[in-house]
Amino acid sequence: MNATEQSGLIRGKWYAWIFWGVVAIFTLYEFFIRVTPNAILDDLQKDLDATPGSIATAMSVYLWVYAPMQLLVGVLFDRYGTKYIVSTAAMICGVGCIIFSQADGLVAAGIGRGFIGVGSAFAFVGAVYVATVWFSPHRLALITGITVGAGMVGDSIGQLPIAELVAVSSWQQVVLVSGLVGIGLGFLMLFVIPRRPAWFHEQFKDEQVDQPGLVRSLASVIRNRQIWLIGCISAILYLPISILAALWGTSYLEKTMAIEADQASTLITALLIGFMIGCPIVGRISDTLNTRKAPLIIGAVGGFITMGLFLFAGSLNMTSMMLLMFIMGLCTSTQSIAFAFAIEISPRELAATAVGVCNFITMMAAAGLQNAIGWILNSLIDTTPEADHPAATHGDAGVTAGDFMIAMAIIPVLFLVSIGLCMLLRRTGRNTGD
Numbered sequence: 001m002n003a004t005e006q007s008g009l010i011r012g013k014w015y016a017w018i019f020w021g022v023v024a025i026f027t028l029y030e031f032f033i034r035v036t037p038n039a040i041l042d043d044l045q046k047d048l049d050a051t052p053g054s055i056a057t058a059m060s061v062y063l064w065v066y067a068p069m070q071l072l073v074g075v076l077f078d079r080y081g082t083k084y085i086v087s088t089a090a091m092i093c094g095v096g097c098i099i100f101s102q103a104d105g106l107v108a109a110g111i112g113r114g115f116i117g118v119g120s121a122f123a124f125v126g127a128v129y130v131a132t133v134w135f136s137p138h139r140l141a142l143i144t145g146i147t148v149g150a151g152m153v154g155d156s157i158g159q160l161p162i163a164e165l166v167a168v169s170s171w172q173q174v175v176l177v178s179g180l181v182g183i184g185l186g187f188l189m190l191f192v193i194p195r196r197p198a199w200f201h202e203q204f205k206d207e208q209v210d211q212p213g214l215v216r217s218l219a220s221v222i223r224n225r226q227i228w229l230i231g232c233i234s235a236i237l238y239l240p241i242s243i244l245a246a247l248w249g250t251s252y253l254e255k256t257m258a259i260e261a262d263q264a265s266t267l268i269t270a271l272l273i274g275f276m277i278g279c280p281i282v283g284r285i286s287d288t289l290n291t292r293k294a295p296l297i298i299g300a301v302g303g304f305i306t307m308g309l310f311l312f313a314g315s316l317n318m319t320s321m322m323l324l325m326f327i328m329g330l331c332t333s334t335q336s337i338a339f340a341f342a343i344e345i346s347p348r349e350l351a352a353t354a355v356g357v358c359n360f361i362t363m364m365a366a367a368g369l370q371n372a373i374g375w376i377l378n379s380l381i382d383t384t385p386e387a388d389h390p391a392a393t394h395g396d397a398g399v400t401a402g403d404f405m406i407a408m409a410i411i412p413v414l415f416l417v418s419i420g421l422c423m424l425l426r427r428t429g430r431n432t433g434d
Contacts, residue, residue: 009197016134020143022192023082023127024150026090026185030123031154033097033116033178034062035246036162040171047171050106058110060367065117067363073122074356075217077129078349081196086126087189092119094182101175119182124151125359128339129352133196138287141340145283148336152276155245156269221353226345229421230338231361236418237299237335239411240271240307240328242366248373252408253321256313256401263318270322274329279336292341295334297422302331304415311405311412338362344428369410376407 009015037044037059044050050058076085096115103109124147131143165174221227243249245268253264286295306328313321339355346354380403 009194011134012136019134019193020127020130020147022185022189023086023123023130024147026086026189027123027127027147028150028154028157029090029182029185030093030120031151032158033093033182034120035155035158036175036178037113040162040166040174043166043171044109048103048106048109054106058106059113061110062113062117062120063363063367065114066121067360067367069118069121070125070356070360070363071218072356073125074129074221074350074353077122077125077352077356078217082126082130082133083190083193083195086122086193087186089119089122089126090186090189091183092116094119094179094184094186097175097179097182101172101179124148125352125355128343128355130193132343132348132351137344138290140343141283141286141292141337142280143283144339145279145281145333145336148333149276149279152241152272152279155241156272156276217350217353218357221346221350221357224345226426227342227354227357228361229424230341230345231358232365233296233300233418233421233425234335234338234358235362235365236414236421237296237303237332237338238362238366239369239414240303240332241275242363243369243373243411244268245271246366246370248370248404248408251399252404253313255399255404257316257318257321258314259318267318267321267325270325271329274326275333276329278330278333281330282334283336283340286337286340292337292344292428293422293425295337296341296425297419299331299334299337300415300418300422303328304412304419306331307412307415311408314401341425341428345426373407373410376410377403380406 044059048058073085093116096112096117096119098112099115100109100112103112127147127150128144131140131147135143162174240249244252249268249271250261250264253259253267254261257264282295282299286292289295306324309316309324310328316324339358342354342358343351377399381399
């Protein structure tokens with residue numbers, strides 16, 4: 001009797017979907033609480049007696065905690081598995097939400113968002129890691145794509161629906177309930193997810209003599225030039241989400257198309273829907289064709305074309321722009337394949353570390369470019385002391401459509417760079433060993 005049979009649980013069975021599914025729900029929850037401040041920003045500024053700039057600083061604590069944590073979470077999953085880590089992480093998110101809901105000032109709000117950032121850092125990587133354990137490698141891109149799609153659902157829920165809930169209650173109540181949900185989700189994962197089976201490490205026991213330490217694990221992945229390539233490609237493909245959907249897209253569309261905020265939000269929603277639908281589809285295609293490189297190239301080319309057209313939003317009507325945003329989401333959804341590629345170019349025992357490093361590069365680039373576009377806009381307009389950074393006022397004050405077009409032009413240029421980077425990727429094939 002082999003180790004798989006002795007463990008009582010076998011890879012690829014129906015219960016694998018349950019083990020992965022509860023962590024995917026955590027990913028959805030993480031995306032939801034990540035974007036919640038966008039829907040309650042006005043109330044936050046009023047109740048915390050904050051300026052736009054100071055509230056933005058407090059809320060950004062999440063991202064500056066989340067991104068560096070990606071370098072650690074993968075190593076922890078590779079060494080200890082997911083059961084206790086993701087359940088504890090969800091509870092930390094819940095505690096962070098509760099602290100946030102009770103905040104009477106910016107410091108407390110920032111601390112709460114910091115806790116949320118720490119816990120959230122384990123959600124996506126945890127779901128992907130569970131997939132590497134309980135699913136055959138030939139389903140890896142599909143499962144990764146569905147996981148990213150689940151996150152997009154959370155992103156969508158955290159926008160207009162939350163605003164409507166706050167309108168009939170208060171942002172404190174909504175965030176408090178979100179915290180209780182996180183704690184409950186933590187207990188659910190603790191009871192549902194099994195401990196990592198012994199047979200998982202046995203399948204690659206010939207590839208390692210001993211389990212590397214934290215620093216050695218991280219160094220082993222970081223030294224791989226292909227990891228940096230795929231991390232940069234992932235970051236660029238994710239720009240429509242991290243830049244347009246998260247910060248600048250609504251203001252850009254309002255200025256260039258002369259439309260109302262709700263119409264601009266509808267166009268951003270079309271982008272999210274395209275990305276959400278595309279992730280599992282491109283994942284399935286990639287798995288079926290047993291290739292990551294070709295879909296990534298196609299996505300980069302599609303992103304370059306659609307982002308180039310996006311610069312001329314003022315020349316398009318609502319219907320045309322909605323179709324363009326949807327197609328942009330479909331094209332750039334190939335970003336989800338990047339994580340499968342990162343796993344395949346790394347030792348199997350360092351799968352989560354590879355995903356974490358790739359996600360770290362993606363999120364740090366997002367944070368950097370958000371600010372870069374802000375400072376480009378800053379250089380193009382005359383700012384006042386009260387609004388010396390466009391991000392502080394969401395890019396509205398003093399910014400013209402032409403200013404926005406110049407600032408956004410950096411994105412299609414980066415997509416052009418990503419096409420060249422894709423050409424440098426080596427071809428990978430799935431490891432069929434179970």
